[in-house]
Each structure stands twice: as C-alpha cells, then as structure tokens.
Amino acid sequence: MDKMTDTIEAFLSLRRKATINDVARLAGVSKKTVSRVINNSPSVHARTRDAISEVIARISFQPDPQARGLAFRRSFLIGLIYDNPNAQYIVNMQMGVLDRLRGTGNELVVHPCDWRSDDFIPELRQFLEHQRLAGVIILPPIAEDRRLLDLLDEMEVPRVRVTARAGASNQPTISGQEIVSHDHIGCAEASAHIALLGHRRIGYIGGNLDYPSAHERRRGFDAGLAQHGCAIAPDLDEGGNYSFASGYEAGQRLLTRPDRPTAIICANDEMAAGAYKAAYESGLRIPQDLTVVGFDDAPIADRLSPPLTTVRLPTRDMARMAANLLISPEPSTISHLQVDSKLVVRGSSAKAPNP
Amino acid sequence: MDKMTDTIEAFLSLRRKATINDVARLAGVSKKTVSRVINNSPSVHARTRDAISEVIARISFQPDPQARGLAFRRSFLIGLIYDNPNAQYIVNMQMGVLDRLRGTGNELVVHPCDWRSDDFIPELRQFLEHQRLAGVIILPPIAEDRRLLDLLDEMEVPRVRVTARAGASNQPTISGQEIVSHDHIGCAEASAHIALLGHRRIGYIGGNLDYPSAHERRRGFDAGLAQHGCAIAPDLDEGGNYSFASGYEAGQRLLTRPDRPTAIICANDEMAAGAYKAAYESGLRIPQDLTVVGFDDAPIADRLSPPLTTVRLPTRDMARMAANLLISPEPSTISHLQVDSKLVVRGSSAKAPNP
DNA sequence: CTGAAAGCGCTTACAG
DNA sequence: CTGAAAGCGCTTACAG
Known part of the structure; x- marks a missing residue:
C-alpha cells in the first residue's frame, strides 16, 4: 500500500x-x-x-451544490411552474423532468401557482428572485402568458415552454425554447376513425377556448373528418370547458334531442366521462347506440365502461425533452421540438347504428 | 429627505x-x-x-438561501419522498406542503422513488448526501420502511412521516415526528351506514396487505358493522391489491355467485370503480340492486354513475401539518398528530333490496 | 497545463 | 447590545 x-x-x-x-x-x-x-x-x-x-x-x-451555486451565482435547481388541475398530467411531467435530472446533480422544485390571482406575477417574481434557478419549465396553459415570459426574460432565467401551439406568444428572447405538442395529429386520426366507422351525425363538445389546445384539437378533428367528406354537424356543436360537469351538460343537450348524434367527439376525457354519464341516464348504450371519443388518455379513460377510445400525448417524454433542453451541456440550436399525439382505440367506438 | x-x-x-x-x-x-x-x-x-x-x-x-445554507451547513429545501401511484394524492400532498412553506423561504423538492428497486436505499442515500435538506416528509407506504428511517437517522435528517398506523416501525429517534391518519374512523362510519341501510349479505374487497392502511381500514369496517351486530360474510371476503383490475376481478367473483352480496365494501375507490364495472357487466343496478362504498374520495368517485359513497382523508391538511412540524420555529413536543377520515355519502349506497 | 489570491453572501465563534 | 475576523466549499480572474 x-x-x-x-x-x-x-x-x-x-x-x-x-x-x-x-x-x-x-x-x-x-x-x-x-x-x-x-x-x-x-x-x-x-x-x-x-x-x-x-x-x-x-x-x-x-x-456541495450550495457552495458551487454561490460561486456560480446560480443554483442547481430546476423549477416547474404550472397552473393545471389535471393531477396525472402534473405527476407525469414531474416524472419526465426527474428522468432527465437524475445523475446530473440538479433537483426539481415544484411551483404550482394561480393564474387567475392578482398576485400571480408578484408571487412568481418573489420566487424567482429568491432562488437563482438553473432554469424553469412552464406548462400549459400558463406557458402562453406574456407577463410570465417577460418576467423570465427580465430576470434572465433560462426557460423551456411546453405548449400545444407552435409559435404562440413567440418573440426573440434570451432562450426561448419550446416543446410543442401536435394535438391535432391524433385528433385527426380519431375523427377519421369515426368517419370510417360510418358516422355522419357527429356531435362535438369543445374545450375551454382560452386554451390554445382547444383550438388545436378542434382543428385536428375537423381535418380528419374533412378527409372523408364529413364534418361536425353545426347543430351539434357544443361548447365545454374541459370539466366533467360541462361534458355532462353538453351530453345531455346532445342526447335528448330527437335527431341526436351517433357519435360524440370530446376535446378531453373528463368531458367524455361526462358524456358517458349523460348517455347512461338516457339509456343509451356505448358503443352500440353511441360512439364517444376523448383526448388525454387520462386514468379515467380505461376505467370507464366500456373503456374510452382517446388520444394520447407522450407527456412524460415531453417533460424529459424539456429538461434536456435546460440541462444539455451543448445547448442545441433547435428551439422548437415537436411531438405527436396518437389515437388509442378502445371499446367506446363502433360502427354507426343502421338508420 | x-x-x-x-x-x-x-x-x-x-x-x-x-x-x-x-x-x-x-x-x-x-x-x-x-x-x-x-x-x-x-x-x-x-x-x-x-x-x-x-x-x-x-x-x-x-x-440568499445558498449563502445562508452554506454557512448554516444545511439548505432551505424540504424533500418529499414517496412511492405512490395515486396522482391526486401526490398532488394534494405537494399542495399541502407548499401551503405551509409559502413565505418561509423554503422550497419543495420532490423525490419519487422505487421501493421495489435494489437501488432504493443507495439512490436515496445519494440524494440525501448531495443535498443537505432542511427536512423530509415521507409518505405511505414507504414511511414504514425501516431501512429508510435508519438512513435518515444516520444522516441526521429531520423527518416527518405520514402513516396510517400509529407507532408503526417506531423507536426512539432523532426527531421521529409523525402524522397519523385514522383511516378506521371513517371506515367504521361507512360500514355502520351500510348496516343501518339493512344490508346483511356484505362483501369485501381488501387492499394490499403489505400496506398498513389495508389493515387499518379493515379494522374500521369490521368495527362499524359489529356495532350493529353485522359482519363481512366469510364467503364474500375477497383480497385485492388496491388496483382497478383487482377490484374488477373480485367484483366479478362476488357478483356472479347465486348468493351474491347486496353491498360491497371496497378498501379504496379504484377497486370500487372495478366493482362498478363488474356490476355493470352483470346487469346489476347501483344502488337499487347493489350498494358500493370505497375509500379515498378520489377524482373518479364523483365521476362514476352513480357517484360513489366513500371515505375522505384530509390529505392536504395532513401535508400542511407535516410541513409545519418541520418548519415551526418552536419544535413542538408533540410527536404524533392524528387526523380523522370521514364518510361522504353519495348515490351508490341505498337500502338493501327486499329479499 | 497548474496554482495563489480574492470573492460569492452569509454565519459562527470570540471579543468587548 | 454590537463588531472584526475567520470560515462555509466552491469558482473566477489573473498569473505563470
């Protein structure tokens, strides 16, 4: 020795x-x-x-990260900023970020906030001033908030946005990187699937129009139907707000009319679950009497009876990619990474009943 | 001036x-x-x-927290350590902790882990060695893991455990504080409710027996029934593992027998949702033909048709209390805080059908 | 390719 | 009740 x-x-x-x-x-x-x-x-x-x-x-x-951080004038903490009620979505995003952070010496600090509050920006300013974060990841819908983006630019905090719409709220910035989900791809698949099943009386329950995703999804559904010469029936075009209750109420309106749809497209699974309830109460069987499709592949989707045909986004992968943009030693020049959604066919979609 | x-x-x-x-x-x-x-x-x-x-x-x-942390030899980060698949539970816990942390200058670092992995303890050791956390909060079921508790003691990390069973894995420790949920209280209420509705053929779908909660809940259900001279029918006593699939399968077994139960008690809502599916497939109406109760008041509970009668735990409050034990300037001498669960009656429970 | 000095923004001893 | 010095564990800027 x-x-x-x-x-x-x-x-x-x-x-x-x-x-x-x-x-x-x-x-x-x-x-x-x-x-x-x-x-x-x-x-x-x-x-x-x-x-x-x-x-x-x-x-x-x-x-020691604190000593390094002090000398570097920045921490080894990645912030995840969001105001989103979907618990599974949040947890998936957290997991994805952590997948990429593991072994890098960085940790994840979660920071839910309240978009509607007057204190929204001041509270975030306080957070960002206190910690000198290595970077932040912002989730929809607040990833579109101009005030938040300006704040991050002002404080020179590296950021990656996760959005449903390419280029939204875009402008030259310090490090304006973005993960864009192509919600419309899977939506087009889903509505084409419905058209191919022979449905022609097709109803729609839309998402909250304040969110870009609502527009992107609708665009996809319309495109998939148009491919087959179909369209949402104008008299069956209901507005919703992504909540179970709004899906239920819209479902009731759609299913109690004499010329009810044979298929209902919903902008998310929560509303589809609401439509299920309306169908159940109207004595309509899914999928024999009514086809329903949703979006998200939320936990509820395959717990419904029958399991819901829906569209899945690779949420965890998106978070991994977002973290990678922040962590990657050689900052890539690509600023917009895109991911596709895709159709998941389950038991809630079937051939249109004979007229 | x-x-x-x-x-x-x-x-x-x-x-x-x-x-x-x-x-x-x-x-x-x-x-x-x-x-x-x-x-x-x-x-x-x-x-x-x-x-x-x-x-x-x-x-x-x-x-600056990093400078203070360096001098203090500890950070201003609270770690949340868990291995739990229930997304809503996790998000509620995070919110509760953050409720208490707001304004204290502490931030929340989330650390999900894999209890089953060989790397479980080494990975956590690495995490704890890297960061010198101000404290950690451990959620069930790993809050019962002896190896983890020993590790925390060895590294002198202040900790608060959230558990379903008082005193489990207990021993004199550096700062062994604990938030204990009385799952059994609400369970007793729920089963008493069923007994009062006149049910006598009562089935049970149990939780994963590796988790203390499964035992505590069963204890409560038994006690509530015993109050009214009732009990789970021994031939209707099914084992489950808290998953939707296990609830569905147990439900099928229970509902396809000639002498099927008029009520099924489930150790959580996921399994109750599985039982709904089995009932639906057997053509049984809830609550006319079958009463079902669950535990958790999970998001799915009031999206089921009919909405599920269940037991609610004040999850967010528990997290707030846990964070308070860590943050509170004058460390309280009370080491075990207890919180009660309570019955939430919805549409899935009704009078027993006439024989 | 390598190092001595100064500094990051705070706190802990130790004095007074 | 208050302060000058040294130190927490690292890095930057400057030399060589």
Missing part, C-alpha cells in the same frame, strides 16, 4: 463528508485543478485528471 | 440585487447585526432593529 492510499484510508476513517480540499490534498494538487476536473475543463493533463478522478471516486466526493 | 434616504435612492437606481453588505452600509451597522435581525436574534436594540428592518423593506433585501 502506497502512501497515498494510506492517506485515503486515514481520511475514510474520519467518516467525514469530503470537500474539494480533501481531494486536492489527497491528490497532491491545488483545489483549482480539482475544480477543473469537476467542471470538465479540457485543459487538464490526462494523468492529473485520472489521479484526481480516482481520489474523487475513492472518497465519494460530491461537490 | 435625509442622507440615509438619499443613499437608498442611489442604491435603488443601481437596480442590483441587494446583499447583506448593502443593508449594513445603508443602515450604518455591521453585517453581523443585520444577520441578527434576519435570524430574529433577541439581542438587538429595538431602535437598531427597526432601522435595519426599514432598510431591508426599502431595498427589498432577501437573504
């Missing part, structure tokens, strides 16, 4: 958390050089680097 | 983030004294304190 090993043994017997000074001493170099290794500086002799890496591994040294 | 105000004006025109040095200079004291004010040290003259507070407010000084 050489002297260096002895010293390492001695250090280990102290059972103390290692610091950069321990590594420097044990490796016989200055702490500046250790710092270079930690930060992957190229200008370190290979042998020096190897020796230092060896010591780091032996004493399981992990640089 | 006096000289001090002038200087503050001058500082503000710099548009620079304030530091403790700015406050000290502007208030004409040492930074040590400013530090005393920040940390509420009693030994500061009232007039001195007021002057400093005034400057702090004027220039909106916020101490």
